[in-house]
Structures are given as structure tokens and as C-alpha cells.
Amino acid sequence: MKITDVEVIHCRTMNQGRRAGTRWGYGVWLDAEETEGTAAITRISTDEGITGHMLGGNKATMEGPIKQLLVGENPLNREKLWHWMDQMSTFGHSLTEHELGVVDCALWDLVGQKAGLPVYQLLGGTREKIEAYASTYPNLGGPEVYVELAQDCVKRGYKAFKVHANICWDPHIPGPAPQLPGFPKEDVEICRAVREAVGDDIVLMLDPFGVYTLEESLWVARELEKLNYYWLEHPMVETRVEAYRRLTQETRIAICSPEHIKGGPFARAEWLLQGACNMLRVDMSYGGITGCWKVINLCQLYGVQCELHGVGAPHVHLAAATPEATCRYYERGLLRAELDYEVPPPHLHRITDPIDDEGYVHVSQNPGLGIEYNWDYIDDNRI
Ligand SMILES: [Mg+2]
Missing domain, CATH: 3.30.390.10 (Enolase-like, N-terminal domain)
Incomplete structure (x- = not known):
């Protein structure tokens, strides 16, 4: 051929x-x-x-x-x-x-x-459904807006919820702002309100998208530990590997990164060696399925979680080929109240990550990636 x-x-x-x-x-x-x-x-x-x-x-x-x-x-x-x-x-x-x-x-x-055959079976299938976490849009408003969205997601079956709080956004204007300074105090207020609203059985994460300094990241990490958050994702600009190493060493909560560092699987292997995170992160924009698969298997061999970033058919198939111990979740979103995520765009017959009412995304059994183009x-x- x-x-x-x-x-x-x-x-x-x-x-x-x-x-x-x-x-x-x-x-x-x-x-x-x-x-x-x-x-x-x-x-x-x-x-x-x-x-x-x-x-x-x-x-x-x-x-x-x-x-x-x-x-x-x-x-x-x-x-x-x-x-x-x-x-x-x-x-x-x-x-x-x-x-x-x-x-x-x-x-x-x-x-x-x-x-x-579907891609996940070419890789070697492990499961046909993956637990999803609801991933919010950033800059939605005050704690009450996040609480309402979290409660709605729980009602729809999600058992995990990730907050994107104030990103390049000053909540006091409200309006756009430079990446630094971030608003860690306001972000933690949102996180606290969500935890109080959904109770302890829901898994929660925070993704500040690199808007904190090291000192702010340390403070937020300790606040999230008190609130029983599962991970703190990408809190600082990811070119600062040493800052990540210190943060990871000095905190108990899992630090989940790097999301956006160039260098595909090679850069991520280096992060693992440096102890710059507790959980690695990768997506198809950093080496495709082939690159992600190298990272996932490296993580598996070291007993480290590799949590895939972002939505799309490649990530559903990768997760469906990976044991839960290595990749626990599929990131689903971004979500907000006004948006009906379940409706496909007109160029597709179906969305690529359909969910059931228990919060699991099901992998397509169609050949290849199974994307149903219209x-x-x-x-x-x-x-
Ligand atoms: Mg992220």
C-alpha cells in the first residue's frame, strides 16, 4: 500500500x-x-x-x-x-x-x-468506557456560578469535576488581564465553594493554567490539600522545571503537568526523571497517538499516572487502551451552563465522546478513530 x-x-x-x-x-x-x-x-x-x-x-x-x-x-x-x-x-x-x-x-x-478495527484495539484494548471529569470553561464568574455548574454535572452523572477559575482574567473588573498576576485567593474561594456544594464523594481538581508564581502555587496546593482536591494541574508556566520540582517535593497534593511543553514524549521523559510532577500530562498535539503512547507506556513502567489532556477521539482511544491505574480519566469539556456539549457540530453526525448517565465516555467500535463525518x-x- x-x-x-x-x-x-x-x-x-x-x-x-x-x-x-x-x-x-x-x-x-x-x-x-x-x-x-x-x-x-x-x-x-x-x-x-x-x-x-x-x-x-x-x-x-x-x-x-x-x-x-x-x-x-x-x-x-x-x-x-x-x-x-x-x-x-x-x-x-x-x-x-x-x-x-x-x-x-x-x-x-x-x-x-x-x-x-478501532484504534484502541490496534493499540491493545483495556476497556470500552472511561470515567470522565467535567472540565469547566474559565472565567465563568463567582463561586456561585461554579457551584451551580458542578451541581448540574453531578446530576448528569459526573463523579469528577475540574475547575478552570480565573485565567488571564481579573474577576474584579471583570475583564481580561495579563497571565501574571493570577488570582489565587479568588480561585481558592471557588474551589472551596464547589467542595462544600458537592460533598466529599466527588473528585475535584483545579487547573490554573500557569498563572501562579511558585509561592502562590505552594499556598494554593496547601489550601487544596485541606479541601481534599485530587490534583493541582499546570499551576506555573511550564518552562520553569526547577520551580515544578520544588513544588512537587514540598506538597502532598498531586501536581499534574506538563500540559504545554514542547518536545513531545522526549520533554515529558525528562520531567519524569527530574521529579517535576507527580502525574504526567500529554495530548495528541505533542506527538500524535504514537507520541502519547510512548509517554503512557513510560509512565506505566514507572507506576506514574499519565492523565491525557483535552477532548477528542484520539484521547478516547488512547485511554481505552490504557489501564485505569495509568490513566484514570477522560477530560470532557469545556463545559458551561449555556452550552449544549452533547450536540455535534454540523460537520459531524455524532460527538466523538458520548457519555452515559453514570459519567462514562464510551469508545467507538467503528474502524479507525470512528469519527462520524457528515x-x-x-x-x-x-x-
Ligand atoms: Mg490543563
């Missing part, structure tokens, strides 16, 4: 009322209205007529250097292609780690189509 083409398909779609980004970075303006947007889908075609797809992909990269690299190659040699792409992303400027991840996921989808809609709305 040989790859014959790589292309990116663009279509009009609707965004779920989210306008990401301020001049400070991650802070989001919440917008109740749906807005028109663009969906990108990367397609890898072969001489056998079998194709692989993944959501996302930059047209210039995929139809330029990636197409040059892949055409004529056997798509079943994913590991070889992964190492080639890793070299491209390490030494050149022609490929980001995220784009590498998109290509790798499309290749896994392709081999799943060829084999007639090709009629996509063809009618192609850009």
Missing part, C-alpha cells in the same frame, strides 16, 4: 459560542451565540482506495512538506514516518508538533480502516 495524496478539506461550520483568545492569550470571552467558523479535515489517500482522516490540519503544511514526505510511502510504517516527522519538527520550521499529531492520527485512522454536509459547505 502506498500513500498517493495528502489534502486538507475546509468547510463552513458553527462554533459552539466560543471566541477564544484575548491579547493576553488564553482568556476567553464567553459568547452565548453560536458563530460561523471553519472546520478543517486532513485526508490521507492510498493506491488501495483506503483513506485516513483527522480533524484539523494546516493546508499549507499538509499539502506542502507533508505531502512531499509521505507520497509513495507505506502508511503502515507509522513508526518510521513518525520519526521522520519528529526530525522535521525538531530541526526545521516546516512542521509543528500539533501538525505532526494530526498526520499521525490520520495514519492511525487509515490503518484502522485497513484492518477493520460528508453530505461537508461537500455542500466546502470552502
